[in-house]
Amino acid sequence: GQQLNQSPQSMFIQEGEDVSMNCTSSSIFNTWLWYKQEPGEGPVLLIALYKAGELTSNGRLTAQFGITRKDSFLNISASIPSDVGIYFCAGQRGSNYQLIWGAGTKLIIKP
Amino acid sequence: KAGVTQTPRYLIKTRGQQVTLSCSPISGHRSVSWYQQTPGQGLQFLFEYFSETQRNKGNFPGRFSGRQFSNSRSEMNVSTLELGDSALYLCATRGDGTEAFFGQGTRLTVV
Numbered sequence: 588g589q590q591l592n593q594s595p596q597s598m599f600i601q602e603g604e605d606v607s608m609n610c611t612s613s614s615i616f617n618t619w620l621w622y623k624q625e626p627g628e629g630p631v632l633l634i635a636l637y638k639a640g641e642l643t644s645n646g647r648l649t650a651q652f653g654i655t656r657k658d659s660f661l662n663i664s665a666s667i668p669s670d671v672g673i674y675f676c677a678g679q680r681g682s683n684y685q686l687i688w689g690a691g692t693k694l695i696i697k698p
Numbered sequence: 699k700a701g702v703t704q705t706p707r708y709l710i711k712t713r714g715q716q717v718t719l720s721c722s723p724i725s726g727h728r729s730v731s732w733y734q735q736t737p738g739q740g741l742q743f744l745f746e747y748f749s750e751t752q753r754n755k756g757n758f759p760g761r762f763s764g765r766q767f768s769n770s771r772s773e774m775n776v777s778t779l780e781l782g783d784s785a786l787y788l789c790a791t792r793g794d795g796t797e798a799f800f801g802q803g804t805r806l807t808v809v
Contacts, residue, residue, distance in 0.1 A: 590740065618796040629702075629788050629800030630741075637796075675741065679796050684729070685754040686798060690740040 593676055593689025601697050606663040608692040610676035619659035620677040620686070621650050630675055634661070663694075671696050700724065702791050704801035711808050716777040719804045721789035723770050727799075729753070729792040730772040732764060735803075736785045747772050776806075784808045 591610045600606060610619070618637055622630035634645050636652035636659060643650055647664045659678070663670055676689040703722040711717050723730055731754075732744040743756035747766035766772045770791075776783055784807050790798035 620797060622800075627786075627803075627805070629704075629790075629803050632797055632799065635795075635797050677798070684748075685743065685746060686731070686796070688741045688743070 591676055591678060591687055591689040593692055595692055596690070597693040597695065599695050599697055600666055602666060602668060604666055606666055606670070606694060607660065608674060609658060609660045610678070610689045611658040612678065612687075613657065614680055615656040616659075616678035616680050616687075617656070618679040619650070619652050620679075621648075621659070621661050622675045622677065624673045624675065624691075626672075630673075633674075666694075666696060668696055670694055702789060702799055702801035704787075704789055704804050706804060707802065708805045709807070711779050711806065713779055713781060713808055715779050716775065717779060717806060719774045719787055719789075719806075721772045721774070721791070721801060723772070723789075723791035724793070724799055727791035727793045728770050730766055730770065731790045731792075731798065732772070732774050733788045733790065734758070734785045735788060741788065744774065779808045781808050 591612050593610045620635050621633045624630040634643050634650040639656045640654050641652040650661045673691040673693050675691045677686045705720045729748045731746040733741040746754040750766045761777045764774045786803045788803045790800045792798050
């Protein structure tokens with residue numbers, strides 16, 4: 588089915604590094620959501636964005652709703668071991684209630 | 699308030715059998731969506747139910763079906779199981795907003 592273009596697919600980083608990932612689409616979205624999934628569990632909502640240009644933080648996480656409404660970014664500052672997991676973006680367009688999902692970014696922290 | 703509850707958490711079935719999975723939404727949530735997630739894969743949308751009606755449907759064969767009851771609880775059924783149906787099945791529920799809240803999933807293994 589439809590998917591957003593989420594990149595990178597995976598990231599290998601050192602503890603303490605900053606992380607950046609993004610989702611892009613050729614279509615305009617009204618809402619962007621960012622989730623984190625740990626092994627064997629369901630995704631957990633991290634941040635929700637509702638307005639173009641909106642910048643929202645949740646602790647060390649910061650997400651932005653792109654001005655064009657076709658993209659969104661998630662940054663994690665000073666990564667720690669518990670940040671490992673798969674991060675998903677999701678968007679909703681117009682009156683279509685179905686959420687469209689990115690393929691996920693797998694975050695791995697090098698020991 | 700209680701989160702999304704999926705039962706059972708784990709299930710082992712034989713090829714050719716059928717299986718029914720259950721999802722109890724957060725109180726007040728009328729939308730229930732189902733997703734299939736295979737190892738290393740993203741979230742593949744199966745279908746969404748809202749007020750007992752299927753509102754959206756993904757690209758899965760007819761062996762995958764669902765329903766929703768008047769109390770918003772939903773069930774998903776897979777008939778004639780195949781080895782490739784082994785996956786984590788997730789349900790996500792929504793209230794009036796866009797944000798989806800996930801259950802812990804049901805891990806289905808087909809042998």
